[in-house]
Amino acid sequence: MRRRGSGWLAHAGPDAAGGDCLYGKDVTPPAPGHDFALRITGRSQLAGELCISGSKNAALPEMAAALLTSEPLHLSNVPRVIDTEVMAQILSGLGGRSEGEGSMVLRMANARGADVPDELGRRMRATIVLLGALLGRFGQARLPRPGGDDIGARRVEQHLRGLRQMGARIEETATEIVAEVDRLRGERIVFDLPTVTGTENILLAAVLAEGRTEIFNAAREPHVQDLCVLLGKMGARIEGIGTERLVVDGVRELGGAEHTVIADYLEAGTYAIAVAAAGGELRIECSRPEDLNVLLLKLELAGAHVESGDGWFQVGRRPRTRIKPIDMSTWTFPGFPTDLQAQYMALMTQADGETVISEYVHENRFQHVTQLAKMGAGITVEGRLHAVVHGPCRLRGTEVTIPDIRSGAALVIAALCAEGESLLRNSWHVERGYEDMAGKLASVGARIEKVQVDTERSAPGHTYE
Numbered sequence: 001m002r003r004r005g006s007g008w009l010a011h012a013g014p015d016a017a018g019g020d021c022l023y024g025k026d027v028t029p030p031a032p033g034h035d036f037a038l039r040i041t042g043r044s045q046l047a048g049e050l051c052i053s054g055s056k057n058a059a060l061p062e063m064a065a066a067l068l069t070s071e072p073l074h075l076s077n078v079p080r081v082i083d084t085e086v087m088a089q090i091l092s093g094l095g096g097r098s099e100g101e102g103s104m105v106l107r108m109a110n111a112r113g114a115d116v117p118d119e120l121g122r123r124m125r126a127t128i129v130l131l132g133a134l135l136g137r138f139g140q141a142r143l144p145r146p147g148g149d150d151i152g153a154r155r156v157e158q159h160l161r162g163l164r165q166m167g168a169r170i171e172e173t174a175t176e177i178v179a180e181v182d183r184l185r186g187e188r189i190v191f192d193l194p195t196v197t198g199t200e201n202i203l204l205a206a207v208l209a210e211g212r213t214e215i216f217n218a219a220r221e222p223h224v225q226d227l228c229v230l231l232g233k234m235g236a237r238i239e240g241i242g243t244e245r246l247v248v249d250g251v252r253e254l255g256g257a258e259h260t261v262i263a264d265y266l267e268a269g270t271y272a273i274a275v276a277a278a279g280g281e282l283r284i285e286c287s288r289p290e291d292l293n294v295l296l297l298k299l300e301l302a303g304a305h306v307e308s309g310d311g312w313f314q315v316g317r318r319p320r321t322r323i324k325p326i327d328m329s330t331w332t333f334p335g336f337p338t339d340l341q342a343q344y345m346a347l348m349t350q351a352d353g354e355t356v357i358s359e360y361v362h363e364n365r366f367q368h369v370t371q372l373a374k375m376g377a378g379i380t381v382e383g384r385l386h387a388v389v390h391g392p393c394r395l396r397g398t399e400v401t402i403p404d405i406r407s408g409a410a411l412v413i414a415a416l417c418a419e420g421e422s423l424l425r426n427s428w429h430v431e432r433g434y435e436d437m438a439g440k441l442a443s444v445g446a447r448i449e450k451v452q453v454d455t456e457r458s459a460p461g462h463t464y465e
Contacts, residue, residue: 034452036431038424038438040415041447042397045280045319048444052268052287053079053435054261058223060126061200062230062261063087066096066106067133068208069234071256073106078261082432086123090130093117108137116143118176124432128156129197131179132205135168140180158198162189166205166213186211186250194219194332199246200227206248207236215246221333222291226262233257265291267434269340270409272296272315274441276304276323277347278416281316282444289313294336298344301326302351325353325391330361342368342410349377350417351391358386368407371400375414375422397422405433412437416446425453 054077063084066073078084080101088098088106094116096108114134121127121144134141146156160170163179165187170179186209189202199219206213218224220242228241234257237249268287275282276299289296289308296306299315302324307314317323325348330338338361348355349372359365366387369379375398378390397420402408408430415422424430427450430437438450 033455035425035455036427036450037453038412038415038427038430039449039451040397040412040418040422040424042395042416042418042420042422044278044416044445044447046275046278046282046416046441046444046446047280049283049285050271050440050444051285052263052265052271053077055079055223055226055264055266056081056083056433057126057196057221057264057266058226059084059261060087060124061129061197061204061223061227062259063091063104063106064129064133065204065227065230065234066091066108067094067111067130067137068204069254069256070109073108073234073256074104074258075106076103076258076260077263078102078104079264079435081435082428083124083126086120087126090116090120090127093120111137114138114140114142116141118144122146126197128159129200129204131159131177132163132201132203135163135179135181135184136205136208139182142176142178144176145174156198158191158193158195159201162187162191162198162202162215163205165189166202166209168205184209184250186213186248188214189216191215191217193217194244196221196224196332199224203227203231203238203246203248206250207231207234207238207254208252209248209250211250213248213250215248216244218244218246219332220244222262222265222288230257230259233259263287266337266339268292268313269295269337270343270413270434271440272299272313273340273343273347274413274416275315276302276317277350277413278446279317279319280445281314283312283314285312287311287313293334295340295344298326298328298336302347323347323351323392325351325355325389327356327358329358332361338362338365339406341365342406343413345369345379345387345389346372346377346410346413346417348389349379349391349393349395349414351389353391355389355391356386357389360385367403368410371403371407371411372414374398374400375411375418377414394419396420399423399425402426402429405429409434409437412441412448416441416448423451423453 094113095111099105125146127146166184168181196219234254239247304317375395380388395418397418
């Protein structure tokens with residue numbers, strides 16, 4: 001099997017192997033020996049309106065789809081977050097061009113490389129969606145194993161099994177995945193459990209494959225549906241969008257397209273939980289309430305009031321209204337999103353009684369518990385799947401370290417409820433998935449600011465979920 005070594009560096013931009021792109025093009029990096037943190041003073045209610053940004057989880061595979069055509073791909077409503085900047089750097093490292101932020105033009109006609117830059121590829125788990133696109137375009141791919149924690153590690157095996165069924169020859173080592181194929185062929189792919197990035201990877205591979213591909217037990221999340229819509233605009237033939245069975249008839253080539261990235265329902269859900277926890281009233285614009293049916297139901301049951309309309313919804317809770325303990329279990333869409341589990345746990349620390357939270361999507365997703373405990377939360381983890389929140393908890397501001405994106409959002413919510421001042425280190429995790437969270441929350445009354453801190457007391461290095 002062909003290996004192309006580290007020749008990708010010749011194509012990469014000046015920031016490809018460095019750390020500046022960690023903060024994005026429009027963000028000033030911290031002074032040497034310092035990093036950014038979030039300083040939050042709690043006990044302020046939230047009030048006002050927020051417009052939700054584009055979905056990171058939609059934008060990343062849609063940016064990868066640019067590899068499937070030699071024509072320009074125009075994407076608007078791309079969130080200005082670290083992960084989309086990293087993906088743009090990866091595409092540049094493969095020989096393509098990325099122009100603009102927010103509204104972005106991707107030109108991959110001159111892309112020649114199939115080696116994903118190691119340093120960039122390890123910065124996010126979403127790197128794996130490049131595998132299907134690279135095999136579809138070049139018939140070969142080499143990418144580092146996505147870095148960070150091991151939540152949902154078995155899902156990657158479903159990606160590889162599906163691609164092998166389609167004819168790919170794949171070698172795995174502890175550090176990389178190397179694949180090649182003469183031409184992908186359509187197959188019947190069955191997932192034992194729905195996998196979002198697995199569904200996206202097979203979709204990106206199948207649109208240029210020979211023949212028909214059927215994906216059974218496909219993920220139905222809004223960002224998966226949005227990727228299907230984009231691919232259809234590029235000329236792909238996909239049936240069953242939004243259902244658990246997707247049918248893809250491969251075509252010889254795809255063209256360019258213009259597409260607006262769907263709003264981030266996970267960002268919307270995070271702010272909905274935040275106002276339910278802190279109190280106040282928020283009108284959340286630019287986001288479809290139907291993407292959050294289960295969350296909004298849970299918030300109503302917990303004591304918040306919810307109104308909704310076409311492309312907006314409103315969540316509020318009066319200060320004297322007690323939060324009720326409402327058990328929750330995560331599941332794939334349209335169930336309760338695993339990416340909102342940590343935030344919901346922070347809310348339930350304020351509930352009047354015990355809440356059982358069950359995590360059925362990822363095997364290792366209670367990393368936020370130890371940090372919440374530092375603030376005074378009483379939480380008991382029972383095995384790999386369940387946690388019991390013993391509310392109500394009197395949270396106190398303190399210094400904590402953010403371990404991943406969604407844990408960071410949970411700690412922000414906890415800090416909004418806490419007495420006194422909290423300092424949340426490693427805030428770059430939050431910036432990977434939320435566009436200007438500090439600015440948005442400050443605009444609706446939160447006392448939150450981004451500050452520079454000494455890195456000596458922060459966790460060493462940068463790891464990614």
